[in-house]
Amino acid sequence: MLYLLVVLFLATTLPAQVASRSAQVETARKEKSLHLAPDETSRLERALLAIKERKLVERFTAGIAGFRLKLGGLVSGSGFALGPEYLRRDLADGGVILRGSARASLKRYQLFDLELGLPKLAGEKAFVDLYAVHQNYPRIDYYGPGPDSSKTGRSNFRLEDTAYDFTAGVKPVRRLRLGGLAGYLDVNVGPGADRRFVSAERIFAPAGTPGIDQQADFWRGGVFAQYDWRDNPGGPRQGGNYLVRYTRYSDRQFAQNSFGRLDLEVQQYFPFFNERRVIALRGKTALTYTADGQRVPFYLQPTLGGSEDLRGFRPFRFYDDNLMVLNAEYRWESFSGLDMVLFSDAGKVFPRRAPWTLKDLEGAVGFGFRFNIRNDVFMRIDVGFSHEGYQVWVKFSNVF
Amino acid sequence: MGEVLQRILTGATLALLLPWPLGAQKFYPDDPVWKEPKPRAVAEVLGRKLSDYYDFFWHTFATPGERHTTREPIRARSVNTLGEVPDGAWYANRHGRTRMSVEELVRGPGISHAPDVSGPWKVVGAKTEGVTPGFTIEDARGARYLLKVDPAEHPEMATAADVVGAKFFYALGYHVPENYVVTFERRQLRVDPTSVLTDPLGKKRKMNERDVDEVLLNVPRDSHKRYRAVASLMLKGWLGPFRFHGVRADDPNDVIPHEHRRDLRGLFVFCAWLGHNDIKSLNNLDTLVEEDGVRYIKHHLIDFGAALGSDSFTAKSPRAGNQYLFEFRRSIIQILTLGLYVPRWAKARYPHLPAVGRFESEVFEPERWKPNYPNPAFRNRLPDDNFWAAKQVMAFSDEEIRALVATGEYSDPRAVDWITKCLIVRRDKIGKAYLARVLPLDRFEVRNNRLEFEDLAVKHKFVPPRQYQVQWSRFDNLTGRKTPLAGRTLLEIPPELEPATAGEYFCAELRAADPHKTVTVYLRRGERGTQVVGIDRTW
Numbered sequence: 001m002l003y004l005l006v007v008l009f010l011a012t013t014l015p016a017q018v019a020s021r022s023a024q025v026e027t028a029r030k031e032k033s034l035h036l037a038p039d040e041t042s043r044l045e046r047a048l049l050a051i052k053e054r055k056l057v058e059r060f061t062a063g064i065a066g067f068r069l070k071l072g073g074l075v076s077g078s079g080f081a082l083g084p085e086y087l088r089r090d091l092a093d094g095g096v097i098l099r100g101s102a103r104a105s106l107k108r109y110q111l112f113d114l115e116l117g118l119p120k121l122a123g124e125k126a127f128v129d130l131y132a133v134h135q136n137y138p139r140i141d142y143y144g145p146g147p148d149s150s151k152t153g154r155s156n157f158r159l160e161d162t163a164y165d166f167t168a169g170v171k172p173v174r175r176l177r178l179g180g181l182a183g184y185l186d187v188n189v190g191p192g193a194d195r196r197f198v199s200a201e202r203i204f205a206p207a208g209t210p211g212i213d214q215q216a217d218f219w220r221g222g223v224f225a226q227y228d229w230r231d232n233p234g235g236p237r238q239g240g241n242y243l244v245r246y247t248r249y250s251d252r253q254f255a256q257n258s259f260g261r262l263d264l265e266v267q268q269y270f271p272f273f274n275e276r277r278v279i280a281l282r283g284k285t286a287l288t289y290t291a292d293g294q295r296v297p298f299y300l301q302p303t304l305g306g307s308e309d310l311r312g313f314r315p316f317r318f319y320d321d322n323l324m325v326l327n328a329e330y331r332w333e334s335f336s337g338l339d340m341v342l343f344s345d346a347g348k349v350f351p352r353r354a355p356w357t358l359k360d361l362e363g364a365v366g367f368g369f370r371f372n373i374r375n376d377v378f379m380r381i382d383v384g385f386s387h388e389g390y391q392v393w394v395k396f397s398n399v400f
Numbered sequence: 401m402g403e404v405l406q407r408i409l410t411g412a413t414l415a416l417l418l419p420w421p422l423g424a425q426k427f428y429p430d431d432p433v434w435k436e437p438k439p440r441a442v443a444e445v446l447g448r449k450l451s452d453y454y455d456f457f458w459h460t461f462a463t464p465g466e467r468h469t470t471r472e473p474i475r476a477r478s479v480n481t482l483g484e485v486p487d488g489a490w491y492a493n494r495h496g497r498t499r500m501s502v503e504e505l506v507r508g509p510g511i512s513h514a515p516d517v518s519g520p521w522k523v524v525g526a527k528t529e530g531v532t533p534g535f536t537i538e539d540a541r542g543a544r545y546l547l548k549v550d551p552a553e554h555p556e557m558a559t560a561a562d563v564v565g566a567k568f569f570y571a572l573g574y575h576v577p578e579n580y581v582v583t584f585e586r587r588q589l590r591v592d593p594t595s596v597l598t599d600p601l602g603k604k605r606k607m608n609e610r611d612v613d614e615v616l617l618n619v620p621r622d623s624h625k626r627y628r629a630v631a632s633l634m635l636k637g638w639l640g641p642f643r644f645h646g647v648r649a650d651d652p653n654d655v656i657p658h659e660h661r662r663d664l665r666g667l668f669v670f671c672a673w674l675g676h677n678d679i680k681s682l683n684n685l686d687t688l689v690e691e692d693g694v695r696y697i698k699h700h701l702i703d704f705g706a707a708l709g710s711d712s713f714t715a716k717s718p719r720a721g722n723q724y725l726f727e728f729r730r731s732i733i734q735i736l737t738l739g740l741y742v743p744r745w746a747k748a749r750y751p752h753l754p755a756v757g758r759f760e761s762e763v764f765e766p767e768r769w770k771p772n773y774p775n776p777a778f779r780n781r782l783p784d785d786n787f788w789a790a791k792q793v794m795a796f797s798d799e800e801i802r803a804l805v806a807t808g809e810y811s812d813p814r815a816v817d818w819i820t821k822c823l824i825v826r827r828d829k830i831g832k833a834y835l836a837r838v839l840p841l842d843r844f845e846v847r848n849n850r851l852e853f854e855d856l857a858v859k860h861k862f863v864p865p866r867q868y869q870v871q872w873s874r875f876d877n878l879t880g881r882k883t884p885l886a887g888r889t890l891l892e893i894p895p896e897l898e899p900a901t902a903g904e905y906f907c908a909e910l911r912a913a914d915p916h917k918t919v920t921v922y923l924r925r926g927e928r929g930t931q932v933v934g935i936d937r938t939w
Contacts, residue, residue: 018428019428019429020428020429020430021428021430021431021433021480021481022430022433022437023428024428025433025436025437025655026437026440028655029439029440029652029653029655030440030652032647032652032654032655033440033652036443036649036650036651036652037649037650038446038448038649038650039445039446039448039648039649039650039651040448040649041448041449041450041451041454042454044454045450045451045454046451048451048453048454049449049450049451049454051453052451052452052453053449053602054602055598055602056602058602059602093610094614273742273746273747274718274745274746274747274748274750274758275718276718276719276739276742276743276746277739277742277746330739332734332738332739333719333734333739334731334734334735335723335725335726335727335730335731335734336717336719336725336726337725337726338731340734340735340738340739342738
């Protein structure tokens with residue numbers, strides 16, 4: 001009886017015998033066909049797919065009916081900022097760009113701007129841009145004039161200005177832009193809102209800090225030329241970018257703050273090891289020119305320090321009539337979405353053009369992370385060190 | 401008496417029953433199977449899309465699919481008893497089994513369905529998947545194609561890669577679409593009034609001629625102001641991509657987890673050879689087809705625009721094929737060494753040939769090659785999977801490779817020369833690497849009363865001619881027991897096979913210098929002689 005039970009058990013529980021390989025395959029298929037179900041994806045995958053298919057990220061960044069949320073974009077030190085932006089790139093089949101925004105930061109910095117661009121005139125050989133902006137920055141740092149200003153002399157002031165600029169230019173050949181600018185600038189400086197530090201007008205006099213007592217309105221106009229042969233401006237690995245710009249500021253109120261400003265900038269990228277390593281160099285200078293009896297107001301002076309130039313120093317650490325900055329970065333790829341950086345910054349401000357030398361430069365060194373998507377840097381973290389301490393910068397744009 | 405009879409019957413029943421359900425039988429009468437049994441009809445099946453983000457993150461940070469255990473590796477399952485993949489919905493033996501002529505290789509999946517240029521092409525949609533811009537067009541005959549173009553800086557690169565890649569993968573046995581290089585003028589394209597475009601913000605709207613101009617704005621043109629594109633004949637019966645692990649729950653014929661399919665494991669070697677680092681689920685496609693009155697799911701590889709030196713929208717990154725998009729350990733090494741540790745691939749040298757992109761052979765190491773992110777089937781590869789693929793790669797002669805590369809219709813002969821040279825060197829590296837991991841004996845047959853075979857390592861001159869140790873055994877197909885035949889240590893068929901009855905099995909175990917690398921060949925006596933029915937390999 002036991003034997004019989006064993007036989008019955010085996011006959012009923014073990015798989016049916018097959019006589020051929022084909023039958024074996026068929027048996028497996030038949031077995032599966034009894035349990036078929038829709039081939040569904042997981043909830044998470046469906047969600048990720050929906051995000052892509054419905055272009056939710058694009059819609060979020062592009063907005064609805066042209067309206068979207070704009071993050072950042074204010075001056076260094078303003079803190080986290082956001083606000084609505086209206087952007088239309090689709091007007092006249094892409095021939096017209098209309099943009100306007102209103103942004104404010106946690107530190108109550110404000111920026112309102114409006115731009116109308118015609119980037120594809122004359123078969124994309126010419127461009128025109130109209131730009132109006134109002135800025136209200138309540139606590140811009142000021143440490144006093146010149147390269148010898150003291151870190152402990154930190155004060156702050158409110159900078160409020162309104163500018164209207166018209167830019168037009170041509171692109172005679174690929175990569176070359178030539179153009180001119182004309183505009184109007186209305187500036188107001190007031191007491192700083194940062195109560196931790198003294199307001200600038202209380203400790204700095206007009207003799208050393210021209211314009212601190214009264215501010216002028218300016219006509220400004222100039223010309224520029226740019227030759228840009230970087231392989232990818234969003235995250236260059238080779239090529240160069242050269243810019244020369246001259247702007248003339250005419251004081252239309254007091255006739256004592258007119259000046260000319262020459263900006264020169266050279267960026268050069270030297271790749272090696274198949275562009276997995278890059279030496280990136282930048283040199284830039286701003287030189288101002290004044291006639292007798294004229295002075296450059298401090299709020300229009302070149303400044304040094306911050307996330308864009310001398311990264312081991314606080315923003316706006318140095319003010320003066322002239323500026324020189326040298327940056328060198330060694331960039332290496334950690335993985336496809338991250339480049340690492342070691343950098344060295346040097347620069348100085350100086351009152352006259354005579355010391356346009358490499359002497360007496362302030363220095364900073366540091367390291368950084370460049371996060372990128374398809375080689376476009378979308379975020380960087382830089383940590384800079386100098387004799388004045390260290391600074392950590394989190395920015396959503398590349399430095400150069 | 402009754403009790404005795406009962407015991408006898410029970411014993412007899414057990415004797416008959418036990419060997420079968422316990423699965424001890426190694427060979428069936430129809431082994432080796434070279435063609436999968438006719439598929440079961442698919443009743444209801446729905447297409448579904450996969451998320452490329454999910455695919456990337458899941459495969460990068462998780463380990464989907466079944467992996468080898470520490471005790472025992474999992475051998476590939478989609479094979480016949482010779483270790484070959486039978487023809488079927490996934491795969492069809494082509495050049496690797498029976499040499500194709502150069503004309504057949506060049507013809508690939510087909511050459512008779514190129515877009516009809518006698519009339520305008522209706523633009524019926526814009527290509528929104530992937531990174532390469534393009535259109536869906538319909539020619540005068542009503543055939544639909546996906547039209548993809550080259551990046552501005554690299555004329556001919558991506559379009560050639562797509563065509564050449566399809567030809568190679570077809571010859572290697574995969575189901576692929578027909579891809580054609582086409583040149584056309586702007587006036588060839590006419591936007592169909594009913595075509596709808598999903599704009600960058602996800603809104604659907606009617607497509608217009610301006611949209612076509614926008615896509616063509618940065619497309620390189622030849623000296624006659626003509627555009628070049630690859631026209632990929634649309635596969636009918638779209639069901640969405642297949643994964644490299646698991647099975648389709650709605651396909652009764654899909655019974656082997658994909659990570660255990662030899663045709664998908666071995667695909668690694670083919671992708672390494674051809675630089676197809678963008679191999680991923682989204683570059684696969686299942687379609688519902690009907691053959692001989694049966695509807696079933698057929699599995700295809702599609703989109704080879706990132707093969708060779710191309711990365712579709714730009715030249716390949718030097719990292720491609722050498723490192724995953726994200727690798728924690730290597731990233732940390734790079735960070736900690738301040739980039740002073742320079743991987744070998746970063747020193748690769750590339751030609752200044754825009755149509756080539758970045759493709760090379762000096763730095764290429766087949767065993768270290770990697771797709772963009774981990775692939776469960778690739779990671780389950782065993783030496784016999786690699787061997788299966790490597791021997792197919794080695795089947796391509798220099799002339800055949802050149803002929804296939806030329807199907808990319810490069811205008812610069814230096815591009816053909818360079819890619820051909822690279823593929824030849826890469827082929828030989830693959831052969832040298834993977835044929836050495838097993839005893840690479842192949843194409844066994846009984847001829848002139850002797851067991852004949854090819855030693856692929858010798859054939860391709862990776863090793864000099866060598867001696868083999870042989871041990872013949874009688875093989876019990878039901879129990880798997882081998883009984884050595886004393887003194888039978890030559891390749892000559894032992895005399896014990898002569899009186900054997902049909903259905904009896906014998907085997908010969910061969911080894912060369914390395915005792916761990918063996919090949920056991922199984923022979924079956926049949927009515928019409930002795931047949932090789934199975935091969936086992938150890939390493």
